[in-house]
Amino acid sequence: MPPLHQHLSSWEQVVDLMYSMRLGEKPRPPEQDEAAVRKFRSVPPSWSYEHDMELGRFLYDHSERSLQSRDCIKEHIYSVEVSSQAEGYKACHLTDNQAETFWESNGPVGEHWVRLNMKKGAIVKKLWLTLAVQIHSYIPRKVAVYGGTPNNLQHLRTVLINENSFQDVCILRDMKTHLPVLEIRILECRDQGCDVRLRGIKIKSFWEWELNLNADMFQPERLVRYPLLEGMDADVLYRRAVLIQRFVQLLDSVLWYLIPISEESIGTFNVLRSMKPFLLLSEQGSALITQCLQSSESSPPASMPKLYINRQLARAHRAHPQLDPSGKNTVFTQVRWHPAGRLPRRHRSASLHLSPLPSWCSPAGVRKPGALREDQGALGLQVGFQLCLLGHHLPERECKCCKRGFATGLSCPHRWPRNYIQWWECDFTMEGIVDNGGGFRDSLSDISEELCPSSGDVPVPLPFFVRTPNQGNNSSDARDMYVPNPSCKDFAKYKWIGQLMGAALRSKEILALSLPGLVWKQLAGEEVIWSKDFAAVDAELVSAAGAVPCAPTAAPALP
Known part of the structure; x- marks a missing residue:
């Protein structure tokens, strides 16, 4: 036995x-291995919960879910070869990501192939063919995939492509090891066609070391953006990462009992928020977030407003914003004050939680008498963000500015469902664009550029955000960030910006505002550690303050 x-x-x-x-x-x-158990049970010297949170962020940033958004073609494929090519339809079109180009073979029937030479260590998780459907007889009907070394290719899979397939077709998935060469052989075309056309190939792939937790993951060059982990022994980080992974597995085993959440209270959300870095690693984390968002959704508008936007005027203002400080010609103003979007007065009050915000430029976050009035802009940003993103989960407290009727302009955005993907329709003056979603997203990009320009060499067209001191020095990696302008007191417009930000997070639309973690923490009501978070705003000031005895390490409690 x-x-x-x-x-x-x-x-x-x-x-x-x-x-x-x-x-x-x-x-x-x-x-049990007593030595290993002792190492796992002991907490590394000077280790804190913040180190665990940073390590959790590192593990998420290097997880399969996070890494799959990158350009795998450029990163993991060394070169692409083909059996033959017709003039003007070369192999380079397979990877140019253009809808109007394609590769066409020019050889004997049944001898067409595409060969992918993979970089060392790359593992393919999925491989797709993008079909060119202009001519039916050029569409592949049957393909086989081979992999291995150049002199020893082994058959991996044969795929019969459905006659109704006209887009991306997955022909390989879930490889476990690195294959130096992948060869796609086109065995047959539809309607007994001779040559084949392919619009492109797509892959989802990873490096070998990204799929398995090991001490080699924690090389110094990979820890540059994780200052708390720099200088730590790789074995120590590995053992702590194993513990975090085991904790997440235990969390996953019980977390699904919380979905749906029976008690949607502040206490519940505070507990979940304290586990945020580990929820990112959890398989159930996304379902939990989805449920939280869905439970606070509001109905979308019955009709989509149509906005007439003159981008020529907006571009002229962007070039010389000093000529009109009010920014009335910006896309931001044209969208916000469009008459089609006037908000009925009966909807202008809201219930929301107002967490106190410190003065953005005060190292210790000390609030002087009357500072609330000075921080009206930052407060409005937080009001709009929390109103749109968090909704009725927060304690009720009436917003007096909304009660007085300041929330006018385009009725946007409230807690709309995730599938409500176009908030307004754009008619760009003298451009002749039919907006099926592209014009709307262009307007969001224009608003982003007006609020926080991506270039550091151009003036800021609108007064709501200012560049951080880090943009004027070379002492920090965070040199492209903006913070709310302490001199701007326009609560209503800041609130509308906050609503845009909340709606973008709910819908995964892109509103590219380069705000440091300090601002995001304040918007979400999280604790701010000045010595850590303010470095993304003014690293030189933090460094100088650190040299002063008894310098503050955290913002004191605000009244």
């Missing part, structure tokens, strides 16, 4: 055995 401990094949089973009550004879656990 085999020993009972052979039935224990994972650490979860050992934990269950050690801490659960059982009837009958208890299985005998395997002998």
Whole structure:
């Protein structure tokens, strides 16, 4: 009879055995590695919960879900070869990501192939063919995929492409090891066609070391953006990462009992927020976030407003914003004050939570008498953001500015469903664009550029944000950030910007505002550690303050 401990094949089973009550004879656990157990039980010197949060962020940034958004063609494919090519339809069109170009073969029937030479260490998780459907006989009907070394290609899969397929077709998935060469052989075309056309190839791939947790992940060059982890021993980080992964597995085993959440209270959300770095690693985390957002949704408008926008005037203002400080010709103003979007007075009050905001440029965050009035802009930004993103989960407190009727302009955006993907329709003057979503997204991009220009060499067209001191020095990596302008007191417009930001987060639309973590923490009501968070605003000031004895490390509580 085999020993009972052979039935224990994972650490979860050992934990269950050690801490659960059982009837009958208890299985005998395997002998443990005492030295390894001592290392896992001991907390590294000077280690804190902040280190765990930063390590959790590192693990998320290097996880498969996070890494799949990058350009795998450029990063993981060394070169692309083809069996033949017709003039003007070359192999380079397979990877140019253009809808109007394609590769066309020019060789004997049944001898067409595309060969991908992979960079060392790249593992392909999915491989797609993008079909060119202009002529039916050029569409592949049957393909085979081979992989291995150039002199030893092994058959991996044969795919019969559905006759109704006219877009991307997945022909390979879930490779476990690195294959230096992948070869796609076109065996047949539709209607017994001779040559084949392909508009492109797509892959989702990763490096070998990105898919497996090991000490080699924690090389110094990969820790540059994680200052708390720099200088730490790789073995220490590895052991701590293993503990975090095990905690997340335990969290996943119980988290699905919370969905749907039976008690949607501030206490519940504070507990979940304290686990934020680990929820990102959780398989159930996205479902939890989705449920939280769906439970606070409001109905979309019955009709979509149509806005007439003159981008020529907006571009002229962007070139010389000093000629009109009010910015009446900007896309931001044209969208916000469009008459089609006037908000009815009965909807101009709201219930929301107002967390106090410190003065953005005060190192210690000290609020002087009357500072609330000085921070009207930043407060309005937070009001709009929390109103749109968090909604009725927050304690009720009436916004007096809304009550007085300041929230006029385009009725946008409230807590709309995620599938409500176009908030307004744009008619760009003298441009002749039919807006099926592209014009709307162009207007969001224009608004982003007007609020926080991506170039540091141009004037800021609108007064709501100012460049951080880091943009004027070379002491920090965060040299492209903006903070709310302490001199601007326009509460209503800041509130509208906050609503835009909240709606963009809900819908995953792109509103590219380069705000440091300090601002995002304040908007979400999270704790701010001045010595850590303010470095993204003014690194030189933080460095100088750190040299002063008894310098503050955290913003004091505000009245």
